[in-house]
Amino acid sequence: MSALSHDELRTLFLFEKLSEEQLDWIAEHGTVRSYAAGATVAQEGEPSTCFFVLLSGTLRMCRTVRGDLIEINRTDYRGSYCGATQLAIQRGGENYSASVFAVTDASFLELPAEEFSAKFREWFPMATHLLQGAFLGRQNTDFVIGQRERLLALGSLSAGLTHELNNPAAAAVRATASLRERVAGMRSKLAKLARGDIDPDLLEKLLDIQETLVKRVGSAPKLSAVQASDLEDQLTDWFDDHEIEQGWDLAAVFVQAGIGTDELDEVLSAVGDELLDGALRWLGYAVETESLMGEIEDATTRISTLVGAAKQYSQMDRAPYQWIDVHDGLDSTLVMLSGKLHKAHIEVVKDYDRSVPNIPAYAGELNQVWTNLIDNAVGAMKGGGTLTIRTALEKDQLLVEVCDTGPGVPKELKQRIFEPFFTTKGVGEGTGLGLDISFRIVANRHHGDLRVKSVPGDTRFQVRLPLTEQASD
Ligand SMILES: Nc1ncnc2c1ncn2[C@@H]1O[C@H](COP(=O)(O)OP(=O)(O)O)[C@@H](O)[C@H]1O
Ligand SMILES: [Mg+2]
Structure with missing residues (x-):
């Protein structure tokens, strides 16, 4: 034209x-x-x-x-x-x-x-400079605010993590102190036994029994309260019959290991009346030290699970963009938030489809999305509720749903909640940036989609992520 x-x-x-x-x-x-x-x-x-x-x-x-x-x-x-x-x-x-x-x-x-x-x-060189300045200024503001939100999220996470680490660490310290006491007791009992001039054959038998009992500690079937108290009564009776003082102390220890009167009879026949008391106490210590070591192992395992989750969560040693199993990030986020979830009386249901394929993603950034959505869900369920995390394959997308049983998002707010700084929470409680940042991570960084479906009692934040790499942005 x-x-x-x-x-x-x-x-x-x-x-x-x-x-x-x-x-x-x-x-x-x-x-x-x-x-x-x-x-x-x-x-x-x-x-x-x-x-x-x-x-x-x-x-x-x-x-x-x-x-x-x-x-x-x-x-x-x-x-x-x-x-x-x-x-x-x-x-x-x-x-x-x-x-x-x-x-x-x-x-x-x-x-x-x-x-x-x-x-x-x-x-128009001057106009160009002014326009560029305005644009860069805006970009910089967004960046600084994003950083700030990340720091806030990190702050509340690390507070939660510290709290979580504290319980098992304190348990391990306590168990270690008891263990030291028991081991000292065992040493002195062993010395007494040895002074009692036991026949080396007998001692060997005793050691055999000790091994069997100790093995039971870890594998003993969990007894119901009634079963445990029945067994404890039987043991106490047995100790009374054999004139063992303060038999109830020992009974409580042996019950934990699922040891019954049959085993006690074996001990008796192995060591005889005279050494019975010393032998039983020594075996009692052996069983106790074993369960204390079990406690320490549980506590330290819990600590290293938490540290592992923190590492996976922060993606410290991983490439930012990689093929990931989305469940790893969801699980580590749940571990990081477990203290908060527990305190808020929230039951967690994992409705995972483990067969969904790995996807290409910025794993650390997705963890931030899960954190924001779960955090909001917890905030919405005042006084408790159920948090359901669902994964599923939907056509050519991976669906991750964070569902809560809270009052829901009013219809007139459904669009607005994604706006930056929109919050219904009090000053200092909400920044109003969680959903904005989450949306940007899902949509801009991953070419995915973040939507909300909500009726009172059933609110679902749905994240859809492509299964294949998208043209870079
Ligand atoms: N699961 C949910 N149930 C009900 N309302 C929600 C939920 N998640 C988010 N909202 C609403 O969206 C608003 C914005 O959320 P967000 O961007 O994370 O900011 P903030 O949590 O700091 O308020 C919240 O203040 C709340 O009103
Ligand atoms: Mg939020």
């Missing part, structure tokens, strides 16, 4: 103050193009190659927001512009941030984005 004259160009507000020379350039490089009603002028996400100026007709501008196409503008104002509008900061390689459609038959003046952009910078 033929180019526009200078006079025609001057009727468009963007160009009214341009010099003759500049208008020459526009006229030379611009093309006038017509679109039929309903036609697509620019497609969101495609490389932005054109700067459009509306000459006639009506346009509408739409953007995909959380899966829905939302109209953000509709105008028939002559001279309205769209497309590659970030002239000052554009260096090519940008994509259209919105789609533009012709509502009626319409015509546009189209300028090639890259060249127009270069001319803009040449013609």
Whole structure:
């Protein structure tokens, strides 16, 4: 189509103050193009190659927001512009941030984005600097705020983790102190036994019995309270019959190991009446030390599980982008938050489909998403409830659902909760950034989707992630 004259160009507000020379350039490089009603002028996400100026007709501008196409503008104002509008900061390689459609038959003046952009910078250097400054300032603000939110999240996590670590650590310290006492007791009992001039054969038998009993400690079937107290009574009776003092102390120890009167008879026949008391106490110590060592092992295992989870959570030694089993991150996040979940009386249900494939992802960032969603779910379930984490394969996407039984998100807030700084929580309680950041991680970083479905008693935050690598962003 033929180019526009200078006079025609001057009727468009963007160009009214341009010099003759500049208008020459526009006229030379611009093309006038017509679109039929309903036609697509620019497609969101495609490389932005054109700067459009509306000459006639009506346009509408739409953007995909959380899966829905939302109209953000509709105008028939002559001279309205769209497309590659970030002239000052554009260096090519940008994509259209919105789609533009012709509502009626319409015509546009189209300028090639890259060249127009270069001319803009040449013609208006000061405006360029100011626009770039505004843009960078905004980017920097976003970055700083993002960091701050991450720090806050980290702070509450590390407080939780410290708390979690404290219990097993204290248990291990306590058990170690008891263990030291028992071992000392054992040494002195052994000395007494030895002074009793036992036959070496007997001693060997005793050691055999000790080995058998100790092995039972770990593998003894868990007795019900009734069974345990029955057994304890039997043992106490047996000790009374054999004139063992304070037999109930020993009974309690042996019950733990599931030792019955049969085993005691064996001990008796092995060592005889005279050494029985000393032998039993020594065996009692052996059983106790074994269970204390079991406790220490449990406590330290718990500590190393927590440290392992913290490591997996923070992705300290891992590549940021990698193929991951999404369940690893979910599990480590749940471990990190277990103290909080426990305190809030929340039951956790893992409804995992373990057969879902690994996906390419920024594992550490996804952990932040899980943390934010779980944190919100916990916050919503005042006084307790059920947190369900579900995974499933849905067509060509992986679905992760964080569900809670709280009061839900009111319909009128469903769009707003994703806005930065939107919070219904009190000052110091919520930053209103959790969902905004989560959305950005899911949508921008992973080309996935984050949505909410909510009715009172059943709120689901659904994260959908692609199974294959997407064109890099
Ligand atoms: N599971 C949920 N149930 C009910 N409301 C929720 C839930 N998750 C988020 N919200 C709402 O969304 C708002 C924004 O959440 P978010 O961006 O994480 O910020 P913050 O948690 O700091 O308030 C919350 O204040 C709350 O009103
Ligand atoms: Mg939150």
